[in-house]
Amino acid sequence: MSTDASFIAHVAEQAGFGPLLTHRKMFGEYALYLHGKVVGFACDNQLFLKPTPAGAAVLGQPVEGFPYPGAKPHWLIDATLDDPPLLHRLLACTADALPAPKPKAAKTAKQSKATQPR
Template sequence: MGSDVDFVAYVCEQAGLGGALSYRKMFGEYALYLDERVVALVCDNMLFLKPTTAGRTLLDTVQEAPPYPGAKPHWRMDDVLDDGERLGRLLIATAAALPLPGPRAPKAAKSRAPRKR
């Protein structure tokens, strides 16, 4: 079951970070980006935050679960969704603790060799 884009939009609105928080569909689910970093995943209409030491200091308890089969455990944020201020602080702390993504490799040029018939 894929996530509903309305749920993803709700999560982004709750966080109150405006255009700084964005999302991108990936394999039927969504990744949340803050400052060019993937800070959370939305899978099956559940929010999963990337675990960081900075984020851990803002949480009382954490419930770990993989967002999809075979994934590393993330923190399920069911209890935080209705507290937009806390959610925003968690996303900001997580982004600050994560490294910027490395530069992308340039796409290889397509070969213009004639087709064999």
């Protein structure tokens, strides 16, 4: 089962970040970005958040789950979806605790030629 666009819209509305919270569709599921950082995943119409000590301080006793087969454990965010201020705080502190994304390396001429079809 893949995640519905309406679920993503609901998460975005509840979180209250407006255009700062973005998403990207991946294999029928979604990665959620806040300030350019992947903070979690929406899989099977469930929200999974990257675990951080700051997030644990907000959640207390997080419930672990796996967003997809082979994934590292994430926190399953269920009841928090019905508490917009808590969800907002949780996503904000998670984004703050995560490192900035690494800049993508510029393609060199050699790399560009290697990826062109022959």
